[in-house]
Each structure stands twice: as structure tokens, then as C-alpha cells.
Amino acid sequence: MYGNATLDDGALPITPRSSGAAWLRLPARMLSAVSSNRKAVFGLLILGVFTAMAIFAPLIAPYNPHGTDFLPSATPSRDHLLGTTSYGQDILSQVIWGARQTLIIGGLAGLAATLLSVLVGVSAAYLGGIADHILSVFVDIFLVIPALPLMIIIAAYAKGGGMWVLIGVIAITGWSFGARQIRPQALSLRNRDFLESARVRGESSAYIILFELLPNMISLTVAIFLGAALYAVLAAAGLQFIGLGNADEISWGTMLYWGENNEALMTGSPLWIMIPGACIALLGASVALINYAVDELGNPSLRVTRRKRVRRAPRT
Numbered sequence: 252m253y254g255n256a257t258l259d260d261g262a263l264p265i266t267p268r269s270s271g272a273a274w275l276r277l278p279a280r281m282l283s284a285v286s287s288n289r290k291a292v293f294g295l296l297i298l299g300v301f302t303a304m305a306i307f308a309p310l311i312a313p314y315n316p317h318g319t320d321f322l323p324s325a326t327p328s329r330d331h332l333l334g335t336t337s338y339g340q341d342i343l344s345q346v347i348w349g350a351r352q353t354l355i356i357g358g359l360a361g362l363a364a365t366l367l368s369v370l371v372g373v374s375a376a377y378l379g380g381i382a383d384h385i386l387s388v389f390v391d392i393f394l395v396i397p398a399l400p401l402m403i404i405i406a407a408y409a410k411g412g413g414m415w416v417l418i419g420v421i422a423i424t425g426w427s428f429g430a431r432q433i434r435p436q437a438l439s440l441r442n443r444d445f446l447e448s449a450r451v452r453g454e455s456s457a458y459i460i461l462f463e464l465l466p467n468m469i470s471l472t473v474a475i476f477l478g479a480a481l482y483a484v485l486a487a488a489g490l491q492f493i494g495l496g497n498a499d500e501i502s503w504g505t506m507l508y509w510g511e512n513n514e515a516l517m518t519g520s521p522l523w524i525m526i527p528g529a530c531i532a533l534l535g536a537s538v539a540l541i542n543y544a545v546d547e548l549g550n551p552s553l554r555v556t557r558r559k560r561v562r563r564a565p566r567t
Contacts, residue, residue, distance in 0.1 A: 287544075288543055288544040290540045290543045290544075291540055291541050291543050291544035293537075293540055294536065294537040294538065294539070294540025294541040294543075295537070295540075295541055296537075297533055297534070297536070297537035297540075298534070298537040298538070298541065301350050301354060301530070301533075301534055301537075302350075302354065304347050304350040304351075305350040305351040305353075305354045305355075306351075308347050308348045308350070308351055311347050312341075312343070312344040312347040312348055313341065313343065313344055314341040314344045315344065316340065316341070316344040316345045316347075316348040316349075316501045317340065317501070318339075318340060318341070318344075319338050319339040319340055320339060321335045321339040321340070321341060322335060322339060323335060323336070323337050323338060323339045324336070324337050324518055324519045324520045325339075326519065327522070331343065333346065333522045333526055334520055334522055334523075335520070336509070336510070336513070336515075336520060336523050337513040337515070337518060337520060337523075338509075338513075342520070342522055342523055342526065345501055345506055345527075346503070346506070346526050346527060346530065348501045349501050349502045349503045349505070349506055349527060349530075350503070350530070351501075352414055352500060352501065352502035353484060353487070353488070353502050353503050353504070353530075353531070353534070354534075355414065356414060356417055356418055356421070356483055356484065356487045356502070357480045357481070357483045357484040357487070357534075358480060359418050360417070360418040360421040360422050360425070360479070360480070360483035360486075360487070361476050361477075361479040361480030361481075361482070361483045362476065362479075362480075363418065363419075363422035363426075364421070364422045364425040364426040364429065364479040364482075364483070365426075365429060365472065365475050365476040365479050367422065367426035367429075367430070368426045368427075368428075368429030368430040368432075368433055368475055368479070369429075369430075369433060369465070369472060369475075371386055371389070371390060371426070371430040372390075372429070372430035372431070372432070372433035372434040372437060373433060373434075373437045373460055373464060373465065373468075374386060374460075375387055375390075375430075375434050375437075376433075376434045376435075376437030376438040376441055377437060377441055377456070377459075377460060377464065379441070387434070390427050390430045390431055390434075393424075393426070393427035394427045394428065394431065396424075398424040398425070398486075399489075401424050402420050402421070402424050402486060402490060403490070403493075403495065405420045405423070405424075406420050406490050406495040406496070407495055413496070413497040413500060414496075414497070414500065417486075417487045417490060417491075417496055418483075420490070421482070421483045421486045421487060422483075424486075425479055425482050425483065425486070426479070429475040429478070429479060432471065432475060433468065433471060433472070433475065436468055436471055437464060437468065440464060440467055440468070441464075445463060446459060446463055446464065449463050470545055470546075473545050474542060474545045474546065477538050477541060477542050477545065478538075478542070480538060481534075481535055481538045481539070484531065484534055484535065485531070485535065487502070487504055488502075488503060488504035488507065488531050489504070490504070491504025491505050491507070491508055492504055492507045492508050492511065493508075494508055496508075503527035503528075503530055503531050504527075504531075506523065506524075506527040507524055507527055507528060509523075510523040510524035510527075511524065
């Protein structure tokens, strides 16, 4: 779920650098990795379209997504390219506005889960001893707890809480797998010379973790974020589909909820369900494609394999 750039999968950690300037080099390295991978470029284009929809929704959407001024269950036409819902709402406007909440939930919940993963995983590896044991047990507890029932219970208890409740629920249930992934790589770097030299210089533990250790795990951290964001999008859509979100908010998940409740497939409004479902699938595919570039950034063996394929390609 969180990508393939892990030590357990045979991926190689980035060559250690003892300078916090690695954070400054991150944008250029990521851009280079993405631009050299066609799949990642395609995924980034899809994500860019959805991001533009979310940002410019007030300018792009032809109608108010909550407006009920149109003929119910109308078929696609020039005025309503995707038709209308059973309540007379424009489906295209809802799809455009729904991208905003869907991406916000995915981004913020994925970021929160990643921060928890990094905090627990790196702290356990760097501190070692009893702290490592306690934190590892804490991670194992969350790993064995079924995530879906836990999400349903928490979301049902806070039903109607809206977007922020979903973000909190997803972050709480989605961080442990990333922590389990990042701990082995942090362990492999803990006793490297560049960290020892930082300790000799008298640097604080916080400085060493932020500016010496984490920059050498950038690719894995980004892969964990991408997986956590995708998990958040799918989890939020699932919770909203079964009615555990705020049904009055516009998102692709709530569109699925209302479409299912009103039997959209049977009442002449199939696009009410099909389009948001297809958008969720495309968003997931775009994240997976971008993750190819992230895997290449953290695993040199993948870059070598791709170059060999290019060299062996028949000339025309």
C-alpha cells in the first residue's frame, strides 16, 4: 500500500549525506525522477487536472452544486453535460466541487499519518533500548487491530462531524504500517559515520533526526505519504458511501452515497454514481503511477533496469 521502496523489498537506501542541504535538493531530484518516467508524468497530469478542478471549482463549475432548480434525473445535454440527480442538481458541478474535499482529505490525512509514521518509526530506531521496544509494541498493537471496523466505530460515534472527523479517523488508523516500514531503514543509518560525527560535534538529537537522518530517507517518506494519501481517499469515500460522513457536504464519496440511496442506476441517472467512482479510480491510478518515480529515486536497481531496456530497444 505504501510503495515498494523499503529495505524488506530489496530497495537500497539513498547514499548517506551529512548535510541538511538534502532538503533543498529534494524538489530538483523529484522533478528529475518524475520527468524521466513516462508513467509518472501521466500520473502527475491526472493529479494536476483534479487539483485544478479543486482549486478553480467556483470558476469551472457551471452551476451551484447544491442547487435544485433543474429537471430531476435529466439525461446528459448541452446544458447539463452529465445530466442531473434525482433532486435536480447538476452532476458535473458536483463532480468538480467534490474534487476539493476529496483531495483535502487525502492530502491532510495522508500528511498526518506520514508524520506519525516518521515520528514513531524514526524515534524507535534512533533511541533504541526500552524506548524502541515500547514504541514497537505500540506499532504492533495498531497493526493487528482491524482498521476498517475501528474506522467505522469511531466515525459512527462522531457521525455528522464532517471532513475533520474523517481526517482524524483515517490518520489514527493509517499510520502504523508506515512506521513499521521506516524503522528498519532508520536502524540501518543509526550508526553511520556521518551521524557519529554529528554527535561528536554536540548536535542535539532533534537536529540529527531532522537534518542528518531524515534527508537520507526522503524517497521512502514520500512513498509512505503517497500510499497514506491514497488510503485516505479510498477510506473516506468508503465511510461516506455507507453514510458515516456529513452527507450535506459535496465530495465524490457523498455523491456515491446519495446516488446509491436514490437508486441512480435504476432511475435513469447512472452517471451520478459512475463518474465519481471513475474519478476515485483515476486518482488512485495517478498516485500509483507517480510512485513509480519515487521507487526509482530510492532504488538504484530499478533505474539500472530501465536504462538497460532503453539500450536494448531495437532501432528503427
